[in-house]
Amino acid sequence: MNEFELIRRYFDRAPDRALLGVGDDCAMLRPNAGLELALTTDMLVEGRHFAAGADARSLGHKSLAVNLSDLAAMGAAPRWALLALGLPAADAKWVEQFAAGFFALAERHGVELIGGDTTRSPLLTISITAIGELPAGVALYRSAAQAGDDIWVSGELGGAALALRRPEIAEAKRRLDWPEPRVELGERLRGLARSAIDVSDGLAGDLAHIAERSRVGAVVEYERIPRPAVFKSLDAALARECLLSGGDDYELVFTALPSRRDAVAAAAASAGVAVTRIGRIEAGSALRFVDRDGAAVDSAFASFDHFLS
């Protein structure tokens, strides 16, 4: 099967909300009047973001999920995606499984695949661009946090990072391979949260992005950070590393006025996602992790940086 046949068989689905999908020089859209568009792109590379031989279906899921997570962190409703695939071989079975994982998540969130590119590459490489819509003026920017805001996080952190060290823990492995983008929560936080980011580089690093862009500081009470039950049995240093520096959880970290606590809780309940208040935004520029008594927690950590290692 050649490139064109592979694409046609597995990826060429007639678009519904787009004017033109896969198969021409470009995809064509007619944006809805008055809405803004959010756009994001992420590249996943074999040996870097996943191991050679990783399950194709989970890769199809995850490569779209990390992009939908970026849309969720803006409060955008996912609409369309473009997929560039570098494949070591024209392996129809692999493509079929990848497509199954991709489309299962896409359909759950109303995402249409409208374009892409397929090429041969010695290393499996997946690059997706996702596009979402939202009403004008309500997007959740990293730069909008203010001193006094509560800091919230969805779900639990640390599971994906733990899976990299302890792949035998099924619960952690599932977090790494099948992240769940917090799309509904992101949409419900529009006009409610003040700023948001998704945890892809680790809580410390991602919170630092908010702090830097918003020109504020932040204090987080370490014990409040929600974590999987298995963390109780972990070495304290490993737990801390996973919770503060572990990427790949794709939970949302967001800030909101203390007066909106009940509304945040209601939004999270509607979205079916737990949220936990872990700290507050402060004046200044320091990012501090403290224990129950306010004493500094050892945080000699760095966030995940693709070029550090």
Add this chain to the structure above:
Amino acid sequence: MNEFELIRRYFDRAPDRALLGVGDDCAMLRPNAGLELALTTDMLVEGRHFAAGADARSLGHKSLAVNLSDLAAMGAAPRWALLALGLPAADAKWVEQFAAGFFALAERHGVELIGGDTTRSPLLTISITAIGELPAGVALYRSAAQAGDDIWVSGELGGAALALRRPEIAEAKRRLDWPEPRVELGERLRGLARSAIDVSDGLAGDLAHIAERSRVGAVVEYERIPRPAVFKSLDAALARECLLSGGDDYELVFTALPSRRDAVAAAAASAGVAVTRIGRIEAGSALRFVDRDGAAVDSAFASFDHFLS
């Protein structure tokens, strides 16, 4: 210099026509009311689309050019781009040169870089998504050719393919490394051409895409295909292979009513690009290359297929 510093130094430019550019979870756009959006994505991989050690500035140019060429083939005006880069190392000098080539072309066509992703990859990998705008209903679809249409091509074909065989020919090498997307011509062909495609896979293969999508056939007079002067001295079989199967020229092939010949010539003159009439669309489904007398030219060729070799 780490990932965030590299991005900030070379790619983080304040957007003008976008609401939000590089540095948040997503870029944000407010589309112009009544316009349609054209979106395209292309991935370039080291060892496949360019040699290891290829000039960084020309890669910055070419990786954007191939995407702008897709926009031109729809008749869209380029507006925005997202860039995903997989880099073997955080090489600031390389990134600086790449950015110089990228932005020189981007600025010439009014393209804003609004987002991206940088990661480490053992193989240099470049994946760009480009977005253009155009008035509703005038995009040049592959599926709109009709029997009786003239077939036109811009510029000259075969140069890029020749460079792969004979890299010492400077004129050909320049065509391969510094393709010029026919952006202005594409915009001027709106409402004038009936269908269009850019020549990325070879004339035969790309014309076959139009024929297939439009459910028509085509006949091309081989000697009319415009080619660089150096082709006069080439072996006939090599010339034929480069002209019919050679990709990477990024010229436009388009069809238009014979009654619009003067208008096509005027549009091309305004855009400063030569165009040549090379054949016509026919009923049926055959794609034929003929000599001056209508006899079939040996065309035992295949278009470039990323998975054939």
